[in-house]
Amino acid sequence: MNAGTGDGGELFVDGIGRGRTERVKTGRGAETDGGTTMFSHAPGSGSPSAAPASAGPGAVGAVGAVGAVGAVGAVGAVGAKAASVPRARPTPRPRPGGVPAGSPSAGRWAKIAQRIVPDDLQPDVLRLELTELGDAFRAYQQRPEPDLAVLAELHDRKARAFAAWAAVTDDESLREEADRAAAAARTTREMNANRLGVPLDGSGPVVERLLTRGQAVHARSVLEHVRVGSPLPEAGARLAVLMLTLRAARAGVGNVTGQDLSGWLQADAERVLQELVDVGWLRLPEDVSADDALTSRPEEPTQVTVPSLLPAEPRPFFFGKVTRARLSGWAQRVVGDRKLRKKKAGAATRLLAVYTAAHSHPDGRLGGAGEDGDGLPLDTVASFCALRPDDVAEHAGLLVTADWLTEADTAGGRLRGRLAERVLPLSGLL
Numbered sequence: 001m002n003a004g005t006g007d008g009g010e011l012f013v014d015g016i017g018r019g020r021t022e023r024v025k026t027g028r029g030a031e032t033d034g035g036t037t038m039f040s041h042a043p044g045s046g047s048p049s050a051a052p053a054s055a056g057p058g059a060v061g062a063v064g065a066v067g068a069v070g071a072v073g074a075v076g077a078v079g080a081k082a083a084s085v086p087r088a089r090p091t092p093r094p095r096p097g098g099v100p101a102g103s104p105s106a107g108r109w110a111k112i113a114q115r116i117v118p119d120d121l122q123p124d125v126l127r128l129e130l131t132e133l134g135d136a137f138r139a140y141q142q143r144p145e146p147d148l149a150v151l152a153e154l155h156d157r158k159a160r161a162f163a164a165w166a167a168v169t170d171d172e173s174l175r176e177e178a179d180r181a182a183a184a185a186r187t188t189r190e191m192n193a194n195r196l197g198v199p200l201d202g203s204g205p206v207v208e209r210l211l212t213r214g215q216a217v218h219a220r221s222v223l224e225h226v227r228v229g230s231p232l233p234e235a236g237a238r239l240a241v242l243m244l245t246l247r248a249a250r251a252g253v254g255n256v257t258g259q260d261l262s263g264w265l266q267a268d269a270e271r272v273l274q275e276l277v278d279v280g281w282l283r284l285p286e287d288v289s290a291d292d293a294l295t296s297r298p299e300e301p302t303q304v305t306v307p308s309l310l311p312a313e314p315r316p317f318f319f320g321k322v323t324r325a326r327l328s329g330w331a332q333r334v335v336g337d338r339k340l341r342k343k344k345a346g347a348a349t350r351l352l353a354v355y356t357a358a359h360s361h362p363d364g365r366l367g368g369a370g371e372d373g374d375g376l377p378l379d380t381v382a383s384f385c386a387l388r389p390d391d392v393a394e395h396a397g398l399l400v401t402a403d404w405l406t407e408a409d410t411a412g413g414r415l416r417g418r419l420a421e422r423v424l425p426l427s428g429l430l
Contacts, residue, residue, distance in 0.1 A: 110134060113158070113177060126168065129161050148192035155185035207362075207424045210330050216428040218319045219327050219358050222246060225316050227384040229308075231281040235347035235386040236268045240276060242354070243335065244306060246328040249317050252310035255301035258294040263336055265347065270294055282306060334426060339402045349395045351385040353404055357419065358428040364406075364419035367430060375414035389413075 110117040110127075112134030121127040136154055140147075159181035166174035211219060226245060230238045243264050247254030261269040274290040276282040283305040284293060293302040307313070319327075334354045345353070359376055360366050366376055382389040392415060396408035400417075408417035419427060 112137065113162075121165075122168070126161065126164050129157070130165065133157055133161055148188050152185045152188040152192065155181045155188060159185060207427075209427065209429060210333065210425050211326060211429065213429045215319075215323050215326055215330075216358065216430075218317065218323055219330065219428060221317060222249065222327065223355060223358055223384060227380070231279045232272075232275060233386055235351060236265050236272045237275060238384075238386050239264055239335070239347040239351055240272050241281070242351070243328075243331060244276075244282065244304060245309070246324070246331055248304065248306040248309050249319070249324050249327070250321060252307065252313075253303055253305050255303055256293065257296050257298050257301045259298070261294055268347075280307070330426065337402075337404070340404065343398060343402045345398060345402065348385045348387050348391075349398050352381070352387075352392070352395045353399060355381060355384050356399070356405065356415075356417065357423065357426045359430065360419050360427045361430045362424075362427060364421070364424055364427060366415060366417050366419075375412075375416035378410055378413045378415055381415050 110131035112130050117127055117130045117134070119127075121130070133154070137158075140151060140154060159178045162174050162178035162181060166172070166178060222245060223242070226238060226242045230241045232238070232241075240261075243260070244254065244256070247256060261273060265272050270290050273282070273293060277284060277290065284290070285303060288302055293304075296302040309316070331354060334357055335350050337353065340350060340353060355376075356366055359368065367374055368376065378389045378392055381387075382392050385392070385395065387395065389410075393408070393410045396405065396410065396415060396417065399405045400408055403420045404423055405417045406420050408415065410416075
């Protein structure tokens with residue numbers, strides 16, 4: 001066949017035995033029994049391989065009306081170099097089952113995990129599950145807050161769907177994807193259990209914990225830092241050191257109010273604060289005395305400095321501002337517990353409450369990380385609380401009467417007991 005231009009500069013094709021065709025419309029394909037054939041790159045579409053339909057020498061030829069299906073003719077002017085035409089592709093057929101107009105999935109292929117779900121995948125229930133699952137994962141990514149329980153269920157569904165897809169197609173890569181999804185579901189459930197502080201098998205009460213397991217680890221590191229590094233031996237000073245350390249843990253400076261100090265130390269607040277300043281552990285602003293700090297209000301707090309925690313010094317802690325705030329709030333909740341206040345618990349008893357909360361399992365049992373809940377070494381507990389080991393039992397008994405512990409004993413040189421149910425949200429999640 002021959003190609004040329006008409007009187008009006010129109011591109012035409014001579015078909016064998018059929019004469020001259022109609023003007024070729026840019027971007028339109030020939031009608032065939034299998035449906036309309038579309039060009040991948042229409043002239044003028046911006047594709048570098050596209051050429052204007054009315055070009056002179058080197059113009060792209062059109063598809064012949066007769067001859068082998070899909071044959072492409074390209075004839076230029078005499079002596080001109082022929083140019084190739086991009087391959088044609090069939091118009092995508094509508095997916096079985098269809099997609100409602102206006103649906104987010106309308107006008108695109110169903111995808112999940114960077115894989116296109118075939119239109120003709122059977123059974124239909126599998127194809128629809130993969131389609132809906134892909135949309136569900138994308139919707140989850142748009143959530144303002146994560147929900148690990150929902151994410152674990154999505155991974156479970158993906159594992160089942162990909163295993164069925166692999167069985168239908170005998171595709172080993174799909175089986176591997178199913179295995180990865182099953183592993184992701186297990187990991188996500190473990191993360192959710194750690195966050196909630198419940199056993200992975202789901203037994204035990206579901207309690208909204210104030211600290212995550214990771215944050216509880218940081219809390220115990222702060223308690224140990226205070227135990228071995230407090231500049232003064234008495235319980236009141238140690239309690240102040242703990243609370244001020246948590247306020248200044250990241251930058252060496254923190255804000256306190258008179259209400260904070262009085263709540264921690266009652267009538268001893270001014271004396272303890274001045275003693276910490278005198279030994280150099282704490283610095284107040286130049287124009288602020290201990291008495292002034294006790295009168296500072298929330299809208300104008302006193303900024304205190306702990307020199308050993310300044311950034312220029314070796315860092316004893318490594319956690320971010322969110323964790324610092326959470327730890328400080330956790331300790332404040334313990335020290336300011338309503339029933340402890342009602343029992344007029346002193347500094348040593350409050351320190352024991354902090355220590356038992358930090359060193360408890362999700363079910364409330366006291367113990368160390370590797371000791372299966374078999375209590376706490378009495379010497380270590382006494383050292384943190386500024387008590388003699390023989391005096392720990394008395395203060396543990398006060399915690400029982402304040403409904404902080406359900407039981408407590410110090411036999412065998414260890415403090416054993418269990419947090420009361422109301423205290424479980426403050427558990428250290430060992």
